[in-house]
Amino acid sequence: MSHGIKILEPSFDDTKASRACKVIRSSINTNKLNFTITTAKMRRSTGPVGCILLVIAHPDDEAMFFSPLLMSKENIHVLCMSTGNDQGLGRERCDELRASCFSYGISADKVTIVDDPLLQDGMEIDWPEPAIAVHVYNKVCSMQSAGQPPQSLVTFDEIGCSGHPNHIATFRGVCVALPQLIQIAPALTAFKLNSTNIVRKYSGVFDIMVSCLLAPDDYMDISLNVSQVYNAMTLHKTQFVWYRRIFVLISRFSYVNTYTELPRYVSPAIDDSLRPVSLQL
Numbered sequence: 001m002s003h004g005i006k007i008l009e010p011s012f013d014d015t016k017a018s019r020a021c022k023v024i025r026s027s028i029n030t031n032k033l034n035f036t037i038t039t040a041k042m043r044r045s046t047g048p049v050g051c052i053l054l055v056i057a058h059p060d061d062e063a064m065f066f067s068p069l070l071m072s073k074e075n076i077h078v079l080c081m082s083t084g085n086d087q088g089l090g091r092e093r094c095d096e097l098r099a100s101c102f103s104y105g106i107s108a109d110k111v112t113i114v115d116d117p118l119l120q121d122g123m124e125i126d127w128p129e130p131a132i133a134v135h136v137y138n139k140v141c142s143m144q145s146a147g148q149p150p151q152s153l154v155t156f157d158e159i160g161c162s163g164h165p166n167h168i169a170t171f172r173g174v175c176v177a178l179p180q181l182i183q184i185a186p187a188l189t190a191f192k193l194n195s196t197n198i199v200r201k202y203s204g205v206f207d208i209m210v211s212c213l214l215a216p217d218d219y220m221d222i223s224l225n226v227s228q229v230y231n232a233m234t235l236h237k238t239q240f241v242w243y244r245r246i247f248v249l250i251s252r253f254s255y256v257n258t259y260t261e262l263p264r265y266v267s268p269a270i271d272d273s274l275r276p277v278s279l280q281l
């Protein structure tokens with residue numbers, strides 16, 4: 001059976017949104033030194049909530065970039081678009097991803113790892129967006145069938161935190177899938193993890209304050225428990241080389257995640273010349 005993905009017109013209701021009040025919600029978990037601060041102004045949702053589907057490109061992305069999210073939220077499923085087989089270590093890296101996710105309280109049955117010939121790990125390999133969209137669509141369908149429909153989807157943005165082409169392709173693939181996902185899961189809201197300039201990227205914990213000052217309306221998860229990030233990365237034995245140990249300590253992504261909600265139609269960030277008008281699933 002096939003399903004068609006079609007490009008939809010924008011459905012965002014600015015009139016309703018403009019009437020919405022500013023909502024500030026904060027929660028503090030002192031045991032884990034986690035803080036969740038959600039500022040929603042003229043928004044219809046309050047950041048990633050409920051059952052969350054995190055879409056990443058490689059094993060270790062979850063710890064290197066999304067740790068504040070994983071530390072702050074409860075019910076998270078992970079969809080990894082590759083096995084990370086760039087150096088022939090795909091099998092080991094799959095095990096490492098499951099172990100890392102488990103350290104965040106995410107059981108192995110909530111971790112899905114794609115091994116698609118079109119989506120092999122590599123800086124030089126272009127990932128076709130329709131292939132990514134199919135896997136995201138199928139994952140949402142399977143979660144719905146299992147009685148766990150995702151309420152929020154989180155992935156990279158158009159810069160992909162590090163500029164890695166596979167990260168950027170993952171964002172673009174999610175954007176391609178989003179119109180069809182909204183049709184089958186109307187309550188689903190998608191978010192992209194905001195990238196920053198290189199100075200802020202390596203400002204570590206200090207970027208919490210900078211994020212609050214420069215983008216007060218962004219949704220935000222904060223975690224001061226950097227030891228959890230470090231421990232999770234030690235489980236990625238094949239990847240935890242010396243410069244990644246430093247990265248974990250000085251990267252903003254170990255302390256703060258800020259998100260922007262994706263529009264409920266194909267993102268303008270997607271180049272029309274690269275975007276299929278329709279896609280057979």
Ligand SMILES: [Zn+2]
Nearest residue numbers: 057058061164
């Ligand atoms: Zn990656």
